[in-house]
Amino acid sequence: MVVDQLSDAELDRLFQAFADTTRRDIMRRVAVGEYSVTGLAALYAMSFAAVQKHVAVLERASLVTKEKRGREQIVRGNHDGLEKVRRLLDEYEVIWRQRVARIADILAEE
Amino acid sequence: MVVDQLSDAELDRLFQAFADTTRRDIMRRVAVGEYSVTGLAALYAMSFAAVQKHVAVLERASLVTKEKRGREQIVRGNHDGLEKVRRLLDEYEVIWRQRVARIADILAEE
DNA sequence: CTGATCTACAACCATTTGGTTGTAGGATAT
């Protein structure tokens, strides 16, 4: 099993990428289908450049990939990025449960 | 079952709160034990005010709660906030798996 | 070749963020 150590900077970028409504919506879209950057831009009430920037943020966070197809750039969801975030939150969950279990033990002892 | 609709603003706050190394570290600490704000501040190479602000960000995101005890303010992890984020990411996961399944079906038809 | 389309990126702007120091109020200890 690969340990896949996540740097703080990488996690910062991952969570930061999710911390915007438009980007979360893009994530949902590209998880289901394929979109060019222009195709995505058509969905939102903001400029093409703004959407292109959002896609760039997602790309830097490894949450999407882009593939050139003719003059278009096809944006696809990257499952790895999502998995990394989920895994981290699962760790927090484990820590939490351990604590709850510990407290339960303490209460049982009384 | 409570649906517990999450507003975009609430999700923005939750992910934003996680998008900082210091705040993630605070989350790990308060998941395990109890800390006053001063107790937390002692752990980091920054001013008390900076840490107090980080705690305030986590509190606004419903990721921690504070309880006054004498002149101290005890910071505790709030499991609900963590669960909300995990649940959202699980939704993305479900969407993703549906897509993978759909592609597998298409490939199977050929 | 020419014009239209798709993308990337620079420059700019307002707001937010993450840090600082300083001030002030409530709780505790002596």
Place this chain on the structure above:
DNA sequence: ATATCCTACAACCAAATGGTTGTAGATCAG
């Protein structure tokens, strides 16, 4: 009563964020 401790918050600053318009390079269609 007084000094100390813990906290909150204001004011400030530099950098990042989320948006804009404009420019320019590829690629495609006629």
